[in-house]
Amino acid sequence: MRPLDIFLMSTQGVRERKFRFALNIVGILIGCAAVTGLVSVTQGLTDSVTQQLDVFGPTNIIVVPGSVMSAGLSTETIGWRELDIIKRTPKVDAATGIVANKFCTFTVKGRTFYTDVYGVTEEYAEINKNTVIAEGRNFVRSDSAVVAVGANLAKPRDLDEPIISLGDRIKIKAQVNGVEKEMTLRVTAILQAQGSSFGFNLDDSISMPLSTAQQLYEVGGEFSFVIARAATIEDVQAAVSSIRGRLGDSVTVVSYARAQAQVGSILGTVQSVLGGIAGISLLVAGVSIVNTMTVSVLERTKEIGTMKAVGAKSGDVLLMFLSEAMVTGVLGGAAGAAFGFLLGGAIGGYIDLPVRASPSLGVFVVSFAVATAVLSGLYPAWRASSLSPVEALRHE
DSSP states (O other), X not given: OOHHHHHHHHHHHHHHTHHHHXXXXXXXXXXXXXXXXXHHHHHHHHHHHHHHHHHHOTTEEEEEESOGGGOSSOOOOBOHHHHHHHHTSTTEEEEEEEEEEEEEEEEETTEEXXXXXXXXXXXXXXXXXXXXXXXXXXXXXTOOSEEEEOHHHHSOTTOSSOSOOTXXXXXXXXXXXXXXXXXXXXXXXXXOOOOEETTEESTTEEEEEHHHHHHHTTOTTOBSEEEEEESSGGGHHHHHHHHHHHHGGGEEEEEHHHHHHHHHHHHHHHHHHHHHHHHHHHHHHHHHHXXXXXXXXXXXXXXXXXXXXTTOOHHHHHHHHHHHHHHHHHHHHHHHHHHHHXXXXXXXXXXXXXXXXXXXXXXXXXXXXXXXXXXXXXXXXHHHHTOOHHHHHTOO
C-alpha cells in the first residue's frame, strides 16, 4: 500500500471514532499545556532573576549581617567598625553602608504611597553603576532633608504624566519605636527605572542621605548591609575570601557568582519538579491512548482481516494504527502547546512576571507528545498487524 493510502485510511478511522479521538486529544492537550505553561513561567522567572543579577553587577559584593536566610527583614546590623574593615580589605575598591528595611507613607495629589526607604551615601551611585539618575543630581555630603524618588513613584504606571517633579516637597510619615514621626524632604533626583536586585528595589522606593535615615529611624551608626565593589571581576573571589576571613561567621558575603549558582540550583530544582508533574499528565494520557487503541483494534478485527485478505501486509496495518496515534499526538501536542503559552502568559500577567514563550519549547512539547502517542499506540498497532487474516475474519 502507498503511504498516502495508509494515511487516508488512518484519518478515516479517526473520523469514524470522533468521541474517543477527542478524549485522547484532551488527554494529550492537558499534559502538553501543563508542560508548556509551567516551563515557560519557570523560564520567565529565570530570565527575571538573571536580569536582577545583572542589575546587581558582576563586581559588586553584598555583606549581610548574620545568616543570609534572615537577610530579608533581619534586625541584625553592621556597624562602622565592620564597614571600616571591609573598606580596608585587599581587592575591595569601594564600600558603603546602606540603611534598609524601613518604611514610610506620603501623599501626593490625592494618592497615598506606602513605600520602602533606603539611606544611602553619595558613594552608592558610584559603586552600583546601574543606578542612573534620570533627572536631578546625586547626593552630596552636605545634603540632609532631600530625597531621590523611584521611577514608579514619580510617574505611576497607570498615569500618563508624572506626579512628582524636581524641587517638589513631600512630607513623609514613619512609625519609629511606636511613635509617628514626620519629615519634609525636597526632591533632588528622580531615578531611571532599573528593576530590582536581591530585594533592593529603587523603582518603587525613595532614597535619602544615610545620615538623614539614621536620624529619622534612630538607628545610630548601624547599617542593614554593606555593598562593596571589587576592582575587577578577577578580584571578586579574593575580596570575598578576605572579607570572610576578617569578619568570620558574623556576616554572609554574597557575590554575583555565588548568587547565580544558588539561584540556578533552586530554579533547576523547581523546573524539574514542575516538569515531572506535567510529565505525569502525559503518562496518564498515554495510558488512555493504549486503552482506546486496544479497544479500536478489537472493534476493527474483521476490517483488519479483510485488508490482509485483499493483500495488505502486516507492516501496512502497523503503520495505519501508528498513523492514528501520530495524528493524535500532533493535534493534541500543538493545541496543548498553544494553550500552554496562553496559560503561562495569563499566570505571568497575574503575578507580574515576564514569560518566555520560546518556539523551541513548543517544538519540544509537540515532539514529546507525538513520541508519547506513538509509543502508546505501538502495542495495539503490533497486535493488529500480527492478526491472522483467517482468525480475524472469523472473529465475532
